């Protein structure tokens with residue numbers, strides 16, 4: 001487990017899958033993700049089995065929020081396609097339980113994953129792609145220390161039109177300097 005103040009990250013359990021399917025079928029959640037068609041429990045189970053056989057450091061983690069009654073599952077985050085020669089990776093996240101949006105949980109989870117990436121996996125650079133029409137995510141990434149570094153013009157088609165995809169990244173030295181301030 002990776003513990004923060006109000007959030008902890010743990011490996012995904014089979015029992016999480018039903019919630020993931022519910023959330024990933026919610027248009028408000030999936031419009032910021034690369035998912036564009038309905039997802040079934042069977043497909044999610046298939047993803048889970050493949051994920052178990054994949055690289056350990058790329059296994060998604062479930063995000064749980066501390067509540068009076070215990071820890072509550074609220075979403076999922078992960079690194080993918082870790083490039084060990086360049087010590088770089090891409091980050092992805094969703095908070096599926098919308099009651100937890102805009103309350104700082106996403107930023108805290110991102111910060112926990114960054115800490116894990118920099119201080120445990122010894123990564124150097126962590127980047128992500130985010131749609132230009134996802135201001136909530138962009139703001140959360142900025143709060144976590146991500147810097148805007150580029151724009152892939154009209155790289156994503158949804159809602160009947162093409163959208164730009166923003167590239168953002170954080171380098172370990174910048175992130176640790178921010179921690180020390």
Ligand SMILES: CC(C)(COP(=O)(O)OP(=O)(O)OC[C@H]1O[C@@H](n2cnc3c(N)ncnc32)[C@H](O)[C@@H]1OP(=O)(O)O)[C@@H](O)C(=O)NCCC(=O)NCCS
Pocket residue numbers: 028029030031032033075093094095096100101102103104105106107108129130131134135136137138139140
């Ligand atoms: C993106 C996501 C992880 C962010 O998590 P979160 O817990 O909602 O984020 P936080 O509360 O830490 O930060 C959100 C910030 O965006 C701001 N925000 C929300 N809507 C906004 C809008 N329309 N315009 C500008 N800022 C907005 C919030 O006010 C908050 O900033 P503040 O703390 O300065 O007030 C979460 O909302 C989510 O999973 N969304 C659906 C899936 C998704 O889009 N994933 C990202 C794919 S790249």
